[in-house]
Amino acid sequence: MYLTNDEEKALKGEYGEALEISYRILSSIGRLTDASHLIEISSAHVSGVSYSTIGDYGKEFLEKISLNAKVSVPTTVNPAGLDYQNPHDFNINDNYVLGQMKIIEAYKRLGVTDSFTCTPYEGFYLPPKGSHVSWAESSASVYANSILNLMTNRESALSALASAITGKTPYSELHIEEFRKPTLSIQNKINNLSNSVKFGVLGYFAGKITRGPMTFQNIKNPNPSEAKAICAAIGTSGASGMFMINEKIDKVERVDFTDNEFKDIYDELNDAEKGDAIILGCPHLNVNEINEISESIRDRKFSKKCLIFCSRRTYEEARRKGYTDRVEKAGGKFVCNTCAVFTPIIPSLGVDNIATNSCKAAHYIKRVHKVSISLKDSNEIIKESCR
Amino acid sequence: MKGVFRARGLVDGLGWGKALISKSPISFLEGVDPKQGKIIDKSHELFGLSIDGKVLIFPYSVGSSVGAYVLYKLKENGKAPSAIINLKSDNVIVSGCAIAKIPLVDMVEGLSLIRKGDFLMVNGSNGSVIIY
Numbered sequence: 001m002y003l004t005n006d007e008e009k010a011l012k013g014e015y016g017e018a019l020e021i022s023y024r025i026l027s028s029i030g031r032l033t034d035a036s037h038l039i040e041i042s043s044a045h046v047s048g049v050s051y052s053t054i055g056d057y058g059k060e061f062l063e064k065i066s067l068n069a070k071v072s073v074p075t076t077v078n079p080a081g082l083d084y085q086n087p088h089d090f091n092i093n094d095n096y097v098l099g100q101m102k103i104i105e106a107y108k109r110l111g112v113t114d115s116f117t118c119t120p121y122e123g124f125y126l127p128p129k130g131s132h133v134s135w136a137e138s139s140a141s142v143y144a145n146s147i148l149n150l151m152t153n154r155e156s157a158l159s160a161l162a163s164a165i166t167g168k169t170p171y172s173e174l175h176i177e178e179f180r181k182p183t184l185s186i187q188n189k190i191n192n193l194s195n196s197v198k199f200g201v202l203g204y205f206a207g208k209i210t211r212g213p214m215t216f217q218n219i220k221n222p223n224p225s226e227a228k229a230i231c232a233a234i235g236t237s238g239a240s241g242m243f244m245i246n247e248k249i250d251k252v253e254r255v256d257f258t259d260n261e262f263k264d265i266y267d268e269l270n271d272a273e274k275g276d277a278i279i280l281g282c283p284h285l286n287v288n289e290i291n292e293i294s295e296s297i298r299d300r301k302f303s304k305k306c307l308i309f310c311s312r313r314t315y316e317e318a319r320r321k322g323y324t325d326r327v328e329k330a331g332g333k334f335v336c337n338t339c340a341v342f343t344p345i346i347p348s349l350g351v352d353n354i355a356t357n358s359c360k361a362a363h364y365i366k367r368v369h370k371v372s373i374s375l376k377d378s379n380e381i382i383k384e385s386c387r
Numbered sequence: 388m389k390g391v392f393r394a395r396g397l398v399d400g401l402g403w404g405k406a407l408i409s410k411s412p413i414s415f416l417e418g419v420d421p422k423q424g425k426i427i428d429k430s431h432e433l434f435g436l437s438i439d440g441k442v443l444i445f446p447y448s449v450g451s452s453v454g455a456y457v458l459y460k461l462k463e464n465g466k467a468p469s470a471i472i473n474l475k476s477d478n479v480i481v482s483g484c485a486i487a488k489i490p491l492v493d494m495v496e497g498l499s500l501i502r503k504g505d506f507l508m509v510n511g512s513n514g515s516v517i518i519y
Protein backbone atom coordinates (compact mmCIF):
# COMPACT_ATOMS: atom_id res chain seq x y z
CA MET A 1 0.00 0.00 0.00
CA TYR A 2 1.28 3.44 -0.96
CA LEU A 3 1.98 5.89 1.88
CA THR A 4 2.89 9.56 1.47
CA ASN A 5 6.19 10.80 2.90
CA ASP A 6 4.37 12.24 5.85
CA GLU A 7 2.49 8.99 6.53
CA GLU A 8 5.80 7.08 6.30
CA LYS A 9 7.31 9.40 8.89
CA ALA A 10 4.35 8.91 11.21
CA LEU A 11 4.63 5.13 10.76
CA LYS A 12 8.28 5.30 11.78
CA GLY A 13 7.36 7.09 14.96
CA GLU A 14 8.60 10.56 14.11
CA TYR A 15 5.32 12.13 15.27
CA GLY A 16 5.01 10.15 18.50
CA GLU A 17 3.86 6.73 19.59
CA ALA A 18 0.09 7.18 19.22
CA LEU A 19 0.36 8.11 15.54
CA GLU A 20 2.91 5.34 15.01
CA ILE A 21 0.54 2.74 16.46
CA SER A 22 -2.39 4.18 14.49
CA TYR A 23 -0.52 4.06 11.19
CA ARG A 24 0.70 0.54 11.96
CA ILE A 25 -2.92 -0.53 12.35
CA LEU A 26 -4.04 1.22 9.16
CA SER A 27 -1.15 0.06 7.01
CA SER A 28 -1.60 -3.52 8.20
CA ILE A 29 -5.37 -3.53 7.63
CA GLY A 30 -4.69 -1.83 4.28
CA ARG A 31 -2.43 -4.67 3.20
CA LEU A 32 -4.93 -7.26 4.45
CA THR A 33 -7.71 -5.70 2.36
CA ASP A 34 -5.54 -4.89 -0.70
CA ALA A 35 -5.95 -1.13 -0.33
CA SER A 36 -3.96 1.04 -2.74
CA HIS A 37 -3.60 4.00 -0.36
CA LEU A 38 -5.21 5.84 2.56
CA ILE A 39 -8.08 8.29 2.06
CA GLU A 40 -9.41 11.06 4.28
CA ILE A 41 -12.56 10.46 6.29
CA SER A 42 -15.14 12.93 7.56
CA SER A 43 -16.13 11.07 10.74
CA ALA A 44 -15.35 8.05 12.88
CA HIS A 45 -17.46 5.92 15.19
CA VAL A 46 -15.49 3.84 17.66
CA SER A 47 -16.62 0.61 19.37
CA GLY A 48 -14.90 -1.13 22.26
CA VAL A 49 -16.25 1.01 25.09
CA SER A 50 -18.03 -1.43 27.41
CA TYR A 51 -15.80 -2.89 30.10
CA SER A 52 -17.76 -6.12 29.52
CA THR A 53 -16.30 -6.41 26.03
CA ILE A 54 -12.74 -5.01 26.20
CA GLY A 55 -11.95 -5.81 29.83
CA ASP A 56 -8.68 -4.89 31.53
CA TYR A 57 -6.54 -5.54 28.45
CA GLY A 58 -8.50 -3.06 26.36
CA LYS A 59 -8.68 -0.60 29.24
CA GLU A 60 -4.91 -0.62 29.72
CA PHE A 61 -4.29 -0.10 26.00
CA LEU A 62 -6.70 2.86 25.87
CA GLU A 63 -5.26 4.42 29.03
CA LYS A 64 -1.84 4.36 27.44
CA ILE A 65 -2.69 5.58 23.95
CA SER A 66 -4.95 8.35 25.26
CA LEU A 67 -2.10 9.99 27.17
CA ASN A 68 -0.63 11.54 24.03
CA ALA A 69 -3.28 11.44 21.34
CA LYS A 70 -6.39 13.28 20.15
CA VAL A 71 -8.94 12.40 17.53
CA SER A 72 -8.63 14.53 14.39
CA VAL A 73 -12.16 14.13 12.96
CA PRO A 74 -15.61 14.22 14.60
CA THR A 75 -15.72 10.95 16.53
CA THR A 76 -18.62 9.32 18.33
CA VAL A 77 -18.32 6.29 20.60
CA ASN A 78 -20.38 3.20 21.39
CA PRO A 79 -22.35 2.67 24.62
CA ALA A 80 -20.59 1.71 27.84
CA GLY A 81 -21.43 -1.13 30.25
CA LEU A 82 -23.22 1.25 32.60
CA ASP A 83 -24.62 4.78 32.77
CA TYR A 84 -21.65 6.78 34.01
CA GLN A 85 -23.89 9.43 35.55
CA ASN A 86 -25.63 6.76 37.64
CA PRO A 87 -22.93 4.10 37.98
CA HIS A 88 -24.29 2.57 41.16
CA ASP A 89 -27.74 1.74 39.78
CA PHE A 90 -28.35 -2.01 39.60
CA ASN A 91 -25.74 -2.70 42.32
CA ILE A 92 -22.88 -3.04 39.86
CA ASN A 93 -19.73 -3.92 41.81
CA ASP A 94 -17.05 -1.31 42.51
CA ASN A 95 -14.40 -3.07 40.49
CA TYR A 96 -16.58 -2.95 37.37
CA VAL A 97 -17.54 0.68 37.94
CA LEU A 98 -13.90 1.66 38.34
CA GLY A 99 -12.79 -0.24 35.22
CA GLN A 100 -15.59 1.27 33.14
CA MET A 101 -14.90 4.80 34.40
CA LYS A 102 -11.23 4.50 33.41
CA ILE A 103 -12.24 3.52 29.87
CA ILE A 104 -14.67 6.44 29.62
CA GLU A 105 -12.00 8.84 30.92
CA ALA A 106 -9.54 7.53 28.33
CA TYR A 107 -12.01 8.16 25.50
CA LYS A 108 -12.77 11.63 26.84
CA ARG A 109 -9.05 12.42 26.92
CA LEU A 110 -8.94 11.42 23.27
CA GLY A 111 -11.51 14.14 22.58
CA VAL A 112 -14.46 12.07 21.38
CA THR A 113 -18.05 13.33 21.37
CA ASP A 114 -19.92 12.43 24.54
CA SER A 115 -22.30 10.15 22.57
CA PHE A 116 -22.04 6.66 24.11
CA THR A 117 -24.56 5.26 21.68
CA CYS A 118 -24.70 2.62 18.95
CA THR A 119 -26.94 4.95 16.88
CA PRO A 120 -24.66 7.99 16.36
CA TYR A 121 -26.73 8.84 13.28
CA GLU A 122 -29.63 9.87 15.54
CA GLY A 123 -28.89 13.17 17.24
CA PHE A 124 -25.17 13.51 16.54
CA TYR A 125 -22.98 14.87 13.75
CA LEU A 126 -23.79 13.42 10.34
CA PRO A 127 -21.26 13.92 7.54
CA PRO A 128 -22.51 14.91 4.07
CA LYS A 129 -23.92 12.15 1.86
CA GLY A 130 -21.32 10.30 -0.17
CA SER A 131 -18.58 10.91 2.41
CA HIS A 132 -16.04 8.29 3.36
CA VAL A 133 -16.20 7.50 7.07
CA SER A 134 -14.74 4.89 9.41
CA TRP A 135 -17.46 3.39 11.53
CA ALA A 136 -17.19 0.41 13.83
CA GLU A 137 -20.29 -1.09 15.51
CA SER A 138 -21.68 -3.39 12.85
CA SER A 139 -25.28 -2.11 13.08
CA ALA A 140 -24.08 1.46 12.52
CA SER A 141 -21.72 0.57 9.64
CA VAL A 142 -24.48 -1.27 7.79
CA TYR A 143 -26.83 1.67 8.44
CA ALA A 144 -24.22 4.16 7.20
CA ASN A 145 -23.75 2.30 3.90
CA SER A 146 -27.35 1.28 3.28
CA ILE A 147 -29.48 4.11 4.64
CA LEU A 148 -27.28 7.19 5.01
CA ASN A 149 -25.36 7.02 1.72
CA LEU A 150 -22.03 7.07 3.51
CA MET A 151 -19.13 4.76 2.64
CA THR A 152 -17.47 2.66 5.32
CA ASN A 153 -16.07 -0.78 5.87
CA ARG A 154 -17.18 -2.72 8.91
CA GLU A 155 -14.41 -1.44 11.15
CA SER A 156 -13.19 -2.89 14.41
CA ALA A 157 -12.63 -0.98 17.66
CA LEU A 158 -8.92 -0.63 16.85
CA SER A 159 -9.18 0.25 13.16
CA ALA A 160 -11.87 2.88 13.83
CA LEU A 161 -9.77 4.34 16.65
CA ALA A 162 -6.71 4.49 14.39
CA SER A 163 -8.84 6.27 11.77
CA ALA A 164 -10.24 8.69 14.34
CA ILE A 165 -6.70 9.66 15.38
CA THR A 166 -5.23 9.93 11.86
CA GLY A 167 -8.38 11.04 10.01
CA LYS A 168 -7.71 8.35 7.40
CA THR A 169 -8.78 4.87 6.37
CA PRO A 170 -7.51 2.32 3.81
CA TYR A 171 -9.15 2.76 0.40
CA SER A 172 -10.59 -0.73 0.01
CA GLU A 173 -13.74 -2.83 -0.17
CA LEU A 174 -16.90 -0.76 0.52
CA HIS A 175 -15.07 2.54 -0.10
CA ILE A 176 -14.87 1.56 -3.77
CA GLU A 177 -18.04 1.83 -5.92
CA GLU A 178 -17.59 -1.48 -7.73
CA PHE A 179 -17.45 -3.41 -4.46
CA ARG A 180 -20.76 -1.90 -3.36
CA LYS A 181 -22.77 -3.66 -6.08
CA PRO A 182 -25.07 -6.35 -4.70
CA THR A 183 -23.87 -9.90 -5.34
CA LEU A 184 -27.07 -11.53 -4.09
CA SER A 185 -30.74 -10.73 -4.56
CA ILE A 186 -33.13 -11.75 -1.81
CA GLN A 187 -36.72 -12.09 -3.00
CA ASN A 188 -39.20 -11.44 -0.25
CA LYS A 189 -42.28 -13.65 -0.61
CA ILE A 190 -44.03 -12.60 2.61
CA ASN A 191 -46.99 -10.24 2.22
CA ASN A 192 -46.98 -6.93 4.08
CA LEU A 193 -43.62 -7.47 5.73
CA SER A 194 -43.45 -4.82 8.44
CA ASN A 195 -42.31 -4.13 12.04
CA SER A 196 -38.88 -4.42 13.66
CA VAL A 197 -39.06 -8.13 14.40
CA LYS A 198 -39.91 -9.11 10.82
CA PHE A 199 -37.29 -6.81 9.30
CA GLY A 200 -34.83 -8.10 11.88
CA VAL A 201 -35.50 -11.74 10.99
CA LEU A 202 -35.05 -10.90 7.29
CA GLY A 203 -31.72 -9.21 8.06
CA TYR A 204 -30.54 -12.09 10.24
CA PHE A 205 -31.38 -14.52 7.42
CA ALA A 206 -29.58 -12.36 4.83
CA GLY A 207 -26.45 -11.89 6.97
CA LYS A 208 -26.09 -15.64 7.32
CA ILE A 209 -26.07 -16.40 3.62
CA THR A 210 -23.73 -13.78 2.16
CA ARG A 211 -20.66 -11.75 3.07
CA GLY A 212 -21.15 -9.27 0.24
CA PRO A 213 -23.64 -6.48 -0.49
CA MET A 214 -27.20 -7.66 -1.21
CA THR A 215 -30.44 -6.32 -2.57
CA PHE A 216 -33.88 -7.02 -1.12
CA GLN A 217 -36.72 -7.29 -3.64
CA ASN A 218 -40.39 -6.82 -2.97
CA ILE A 219 -40.13 -5.13 0.42
CA LYS A 220 -41.41 -1.70 1.38
CA ASN A 221 -39.01 1.08 2.27
CA PRO A 222 -38.31 0.50 5.96
CA ASN A 223 -39.19 3.20 8.48
CA PRO A 224 -36.31 4.20 10.81
CA SER A 225 -37.14 1.50 13.40
CA GLU A 226 -37.34 -1.22 10.76
CA ALA A 227 -34.14 0.06 9.14
CA LYS A 228 -32.28 -0.08 12.46
CA ALA A 229 -33.58 -3.59 13.08
CA ILE A 230 -32.55 -4.97 9.69
CA CYS A 231 -29.10 -3.33 9.87
CA ALA A 232 -28.43 -4.62 13.38
CA ALA A 233 -29.51 -8.14 12.41
CA ILE A 234 -27.31 -8.20 9.30
CA GLY A 235 -24.41 -7.05 11.47
CA THR A 236 -25.11 -9.77 14.01
CA SER A 237 -25.42 -12.88 11.88
CA GLY A 238 -22.62 -12.30 9.40
CA ALA A 239 -20.00 -10.08 7.80
CA SER A 240 -21.97 -8.25 5.10
CA GLY A 241 -21.66 -4.47 5.26
CA MET A 242 -24.52 -3.15 3.13
CA PHE A 243 -27.80 -3.74 1.29
CA MET A 244 -30.04 -2.00 -1.21
CA ILE A 245 -33.81 -2.05 -1.54
CA ASN A 246 -35.70 -2.98 -4.71
CA GLU A 247 -32.58 -2.32 -6.77
CA LYS A 248 -32.89 -4.38 -9.94
CA ILE A 249 -29.58 -6.10 -10.57
CA ASP A 250 -29.07 -8.48 -13.49
CA LYS A 251 -27.22 -11.73 -13.31
CA VAL A 252 -26.89 -12.15 -9.56
CA GLU A 253 -27.83 -15.21 -7.58
CA ARG A 254 -31.41 -15.10 -6.25
CA VAL A 255 -32.64 -16.53 -2.98
CA ASP A 256 -36.24 -16.60 -1.75
CA PHE A 257 -37.33 -15.48 1.71
CA THR A 258 -40.60 -17.28 2.44
CA ASP A 259 -42.60 -18.16 5.55
CA ASN A 260 -40.33 -21.21 5.93
CA GLU A 261 -37.13 -19.17 6.10
CA PHE A 262 -38.86 -16.74 8.44
CA LYS A 263 -39.94 -19.53 10.76
CA ASP A 264 -36.50 -21.17 10.84
CA ILE A 265 -34.77 -17.95 11.90
CA TYR A 266 -37.54 -16.94 14.28
CA ASP A 267 -37.44 -20.33 16.03
CA GLU A 268 -33.67 -20.07 16.31
CA LEU A 269 -33.89 -16.72 18.12
CA ASN A 270 -37.11 -17.16 20.06
CA ASP A 271 -37.02 -19.83 22.77
CA ALA A 272 -39.40 -18.57 25.44
CA GLU A 273 -43.13 -17.96 25.45
CA LYS A 274 -42.90 -14.86 27.62
CA GLY A 275 -40.20 -12.75 29.22
CA ASP A 276 -39.93 -12.03 32.97
CA ALA A 277 -38.29 -8.70 32.10
CA ILE A 278 -38.37 -6.46 29.02
CA ILE A 279 -35.39 -5.03 27.16
CA LEU A 280 -36.01 -2.36 24.52
CA GLY A 281 -33.38 -0.27 22.77
CA CYS A 282 -31.00 -2.56 20.89
CA PRO A 283 -30.02 -0.55 18.86
CA HIS A 284 -30.66 2.51 21.05
CA LEU A 285 -34.11 4.06 20.69
CA ASN A 286 -34.71 7.47 19.13
CA VAL A 287 -37.15 10.13 20.35
CA ASN A 288 -40.02 8.94 18.13
CA GLU A 289 -39.63 5.36 19.27
CA ILE A 290 -39.85 6.52 22.89
CA ASN A 291 -43.01 8.43 22.00
CA GLU A 292 -44.50 5.30 20.41
CA ILE A 293 -43.85 3.31 23.58
CA SER A 294 -45.42 6.08 25.63
CA GLU A 295 -48.49 6.10 23.34
CA SER A 296 -49.02 2.37 23.54
CA ILE A 297 -48.70 2.22 27.34
CA ARG A 298 -51.55 4.72 27.73
CA ASP A 299 -52.38 4.85 31.47
CA ARG A 300 -51.41 1.29 32.28
CA LYS A 301 -48.46 0.06 34.34
CA PHE A 302 -45.79 -2.53 33.61
CA SER A 303 -46.31 -5.79 35.48
CA LYS A 304 -42.57 -6.60 35.17
CA LYS A 305 -39.26 -4.79 34.90
CA CYS A 306 -38.89 -2.86 31.65
CA LEU A 307 -35.54 -1.32 30.72
CA ILE A 308 -35.31 1.13 27.83
CA PHE A 309 -31.86 1.87 26.41
CA CYS A 310 -31.00 5.11 24.61
CA SER A 311 -28.37 7.85 24.56
CA ARG A 312 -28.61 10.55 27.22
CA ARG A 313 -29.09 13.12 24.48
CA THR A 314 -32.12 11.23 23.16
CA TYR A 315 -33.50 10.81 26.67
CA GLU A 316 -33.19 14.53 27.45
CA GLU A 317 -34.93 15.49 24.21
CA ALA A 318 -37.73 12.97 24.80
CA ARG A 319 -38.12 14.30 28.32
CA ARG A 320 -38.41 17.90 27.10
CA LYS A 321 -41.09 16.78 24.66
CA GLY A 322 -43.00 15.05 27.45
CA TYR A 323 -42.55 11.49 26.10
CA THR A 324 -40.74 9.96 29.07
CA ASP A 325 -43.18 10.87 31.81
CA ARG A 326 -45.81 8.26 31.11
CA VAL A 327 -43.19 5.53 30.57
CA GLU A 328 -41.55 6.27 33.91
CA LYS A 329 -44.88 6.49 35.73
CA ALA A 330 -45.72 3.06 34.30
CA GLY A 331 -42.55 1.72 35.92
CA GLY A 332 -40.34 1.72 32.83
CA LYS A 333 -36.71 2.64 33.50
CA PHE A 334 -34.54 4.50 31.03
CA VAL A 335 -30.91 3.44 31.01
CA CYS A 336 -28.74 6.02 29.25
CA ASN A 337 -25.46 5.62 27.35
CA THR A 338 -25.41 1.89 28.10
CA CYS A 339 -25.35 -1.19 25.88
CA ALA A 340 -28.43 -3.40 26.26
CA VAL A 341 -26.33 -6.55 25.95
CA PHE A 342 -22.75 -6.08 27.13
CA THR A 343 -23.60 -4.91 30.62
CA PRO A 344 -23.82 -6.48 34.10
CA ILE A 345 -27.34 -5.01 34.29
CA ILE A 346 -28.79 -8.04 32.46
CA PRO A 347 -27.63 -10.66 35.01
CA SER A 348 -28.55 -8.27 37.84
CA LEU A 349 -32.21 -8.61 36.81
CA GLY A 350 -32.14 -12.21 38.02
CA VAL A 351 -34.53 -13.54 35.38
CA ASP A 352 -34.38 -16.62 33.14
CA ASN A 353 -36.45 -15.15 30.29
CA ILE A 354 -36.31 -11.77 28.60
CA ALA A 355 -38.75 -10.25 26.12
CA THR A 356 -37.24 -8.05 23.41
CA ASN A 357 -38.08 -6.85 19.90
CA SER A 358 -34.44 -7.03 18.79
CA CYS A 359 -32.92 -9.93 16.90
CA LYS A 360 -29.48 -8.61 17.78
CA ALA A 361 -30.27 -8.54 21.51
CA ALA A 362 -31.86 -12.00 21.22
CA HIS A 363 -28.72 -13.43 19.61
CA TYR A 364 -26.25 -11.94 22.08
CA ILE A 365 -28.19 -11.99 25.37
CA LYS A 366 -28.81 -15.69 24.87
CA ARG A 367 -25.14 -16.42 24.30
CA VAL A 368 -23.57 -13.97 26.76
CA HIS A 369 -26.00 -14.22 29.67
CA LYS A 370 -27.56 -17.69 29.10
CA VAL A 371 -31.10 -16.30 29.28
CA SER A 372 -34.02 -17.44 27.09
CA ILE A 373 -35.62 -14.94 24.74
CA SER A 374 -39.19 -14.11 23.81
CA LEU A 375 -38.91 -12.20 20.52
CA LYS A 376 -41.92 -10.00 19.86
CA ASP A 377 -42.85 -6.63 18.44
CA SER A 378 -42.76 -3.86 21.08
CA ASN A 379 -46.51 -3.22 20.82
CA GLU A 380 -47.19 -6.85 21.53
CA ILE A 381 -44.73 -6.90 24.45
CA ILE A 382 -46.38 -3.83 25.99
CA LYS A 383 -49.85 -5.25 25.41
CA GLU A 384 -49.07 -8.46 27.29
CA SER A 385 -47.04 -6.77 30.07
CA CYS A 386 -49.10 -3.70 30.95
CA ARG A 387 -52.18 -3.61 33.12
CA MET B 388 18.42 -24.28 4.91
CA LYS B 389 15.16 -25.37 3.23
CA GLY B 390 14.79 -22.07 1.42
CA VAL B 391 13.40 -18.55 1.26
CA PHE B 392 9.68 -18.30 0.58
CA ARG B 393 7.47 -15.42 -0.43
CA ALA B 394 4.56 -14.42 1.78
CA ARG B 395 2.19 -11.50 2.17
CA GLY B 396 3.75 -9.14 4.69
CA LEU B 397 1.02 -7.66 6.91
CA VAL B 398 2.74 -6.26 9.99
CA ASP B 399 6.28 -4.88 9.65
CA GLY B 400 9.27 -6.21 11.51
CA LEU B 401 11.67 -9.13 11.74
CA GLY B 402 11.10 -12.06 14.07
CA TRP B 403 12.80 -15.42 14.46
CA GLY B 404 12.46 -18.56 16.50
CA LYS B 405 11.31 -22.17 16.43
CA ALA B 406 8.09 -23.05 14.65
CA LEU B 407 5.07 -23.96 16.78
CA ILE B 408 2.30 -25.24 14.52
CA SER B 409 -1.44 -25.46 15.11
CA LYS B 410 -3.83 -26.89 12.54
CA SER B 411 -6.79 -25.40 14.37
CA PRO B 412 -7.59 -21.68 14.80
CA ILE B 413 -6.78 -19.85 18.05
CA SER B 414 -9.05 -17.68 20.18
CA PHE B 415 -6.68 -15.37 22.02
CA LEU B 416 -9.23 -14.12 24.54
CA GLU B 417 -10.32 -17.51 25.81
CA GLY B 418 -7.38 -19.60 24.69
CA VAL B 419 -4.20 -17.80 25.73
CA ASP B 420 -2.94 -16.65 29.13
CA PRO B 421 -1.05 -13.38 28.59
CA LYS B 422 0.75 -13.66 31.93
CA GLN B 423 2.44 -16.97 31.18
CA GLY B 424 2.34 -16.87 27.39
CA LYS B 425 0.72 -20.30 27.29
CA ILE B 426 -2.21 -21.90 25.51
CA ILE B 427 -4.80 -22.53 28.24
CA ASP B 428 -7.73 -23.80 26.17
CA LYS B 429 -7.96 -27.46 27.27
CA SER B 430 -9.59 -28.52 24.03
CA HIS B 431 -6.84 -26.95 21.90
CA GLU B 432 -4.14 -29.10 20.30
CA LEU B 433 -1.41 -26.82 21.72
CA PHE B 434 -2.83 -26.90 25.27
CA GLY B 435 -0.16 -26.24 27.89
CA LEU B 436 2.52 -25.17 25.41
CA SER B 437 4.37 -21.88 25.61
CA ILE B 438 4.14 -19.47 22.65
CA ASP B 439 6.76 -17.15 24.15
CA GLY B 440 9.51 -16.45 21.59
CA LYS B 441 8.13 -18.97 19.09
CA VAL B 442 7.06 -18.41 15.51
CA LEU B 443 3.42 -19.28 16.00
CA ILE B 444 1.69 -20.80 12.97
CA PHE B 445 -2.10 -21.23 12.80
CA PRO B 446 -4.80 -20.81 10.14
CA TYR B 447 -6.57 -17.71 11.51
CA SER B 448 -8.02 -16.42 14.77
CA VAL B 449 -11.52 -17.00 16.09
CA GLY B 450 -13.55 -15.60 18.95
CA SER B 451 -13.76 -12.16 20.47
CA SER B 452 -12.08 -9.17 18.85
CA VAL B 453 -10.67 -8.47 22.31
CA GLY B 454 -8.08 -11.04 21.26
CA ALA B 455 -6.22 -8.11 19.70
CA TYR B 456 -5.61 -6.61 23.15
CA VAL B 457 -4.44 -9.98 24.46
CA LEU B 458 -1.61 -9.92 21.90
CA TYR B 459 -0.70 -6.45 23.15
CA LYS B 460 -0.69 -7.70 26.73
CA LEU B 461 1.48 -10.70 25.82
CA LYS B 462 4.04 -8.31 24.35
CA GLU B 463 3.95 -6.01 27.38
CA ASN B 464 4.58 -9.04 29.59
CA GLY B 465 7.48 -10.19 27.41
CA LYS B 466 5.64 -13.45 26.59
CA ALA B 467 4.61 -12.81 22.99
CA PRO B 468 5.46 -14.99 19.99
CA SER B 469 8.41 -13.52 18.06
CA ALA B 470 6.34 -13.67 14.86
CA ILE B 471 3.05 -15.06 13.60
CA ILE B 472 2.26 -16.90 10.37
CA ASN B 473 -1.35 -17.45 9.28
CA LEU B 474 -2.92 -19.32 6.43
CA LYS B 475 -5.15 -16.26 5.94
CA SER B 476 -5.10 -13.49 8.51
CA ASP B 477 -8.14 -11.63 9.80
CA ASN B 478 -8.85 -8.17 11.19
CA VAL B 479 -8.39 -9.24 14.83
CA ILE B 480 -4.98 -10.82 14.42
CA VAL B 481 -3.77 -8.03 12.12
CA SER B 482 -4.77 -5.21 14.45
CA GLY B 483 -3.48 -7.13 17.48
CA CYS B 484 -0.07 -7.73 15.89
CA ALA B 485 0.01 -4.10 14.71
CA ILE B 486 -0.41 -2.65 18.21
CA ALA B 487 1.87 -5.28 19.77
CA LYS B 488 4.53 -4.93 17.06
CA ILE B 489 4.60 -8.65 16.32
CA PRO B 490 5.72 -9.33 12.71
CA LEU B 491 2.88 -11.01 10.79
CA VAL B 492 2.69 -12.69 7.39
CA ASP B 493 0.13 -14.90 5.69
CA MET B 494 -0.19 -16.82 2.41
CA VAL B 495 3.33 -18.30 2.68
CA GLU B 496 4.32 -20.25 -0.43
CA GLY B 497 6.32 -22.95 1.36
CA LEU B 498 4.00 -23.31 4.35
CA SER B 499 3.61 -27.10 3.97
CA LEU B 500 7.40 -27.55 4.22
CA ILE B 501 7.55 -26.17 7.74
CA ARG B 502 7.85 -28.74 10.53
CA LYS B 503 7.46 -28.22 14.25
CA GLY B 504 10.74 -26.97 15.73
CA ASP B 505 12.19 -25.70 12.41
CA PHE B 506 14.05 -22.44 12.93
CA LEU B 507 12.32 -19.66 11.00
CA MET B 508 13.07 -16.04 10.13
CA VAL B 509 9.90 -14.07 9.38
CA ASN B 510 10.09 -10.70 7.64
CA GLY B 511 6.77 -8.85 7.83
CA SER B 512 8.11 -5.82 6.03
CA ASN B 513 9.12 -7.41 2.72
CA GLY B 514 6.92 -10.48 3.07
CA SER B 515 9.27 -13.43 3.31
CA VAL B 516 9.95 -16.50 5.45
CA ILE B 517 13.31 -18.28 5.66
CA ILE B 518 13.17 -21.91 6.78
CA TYR B 519 16.47 -23.15 8.20
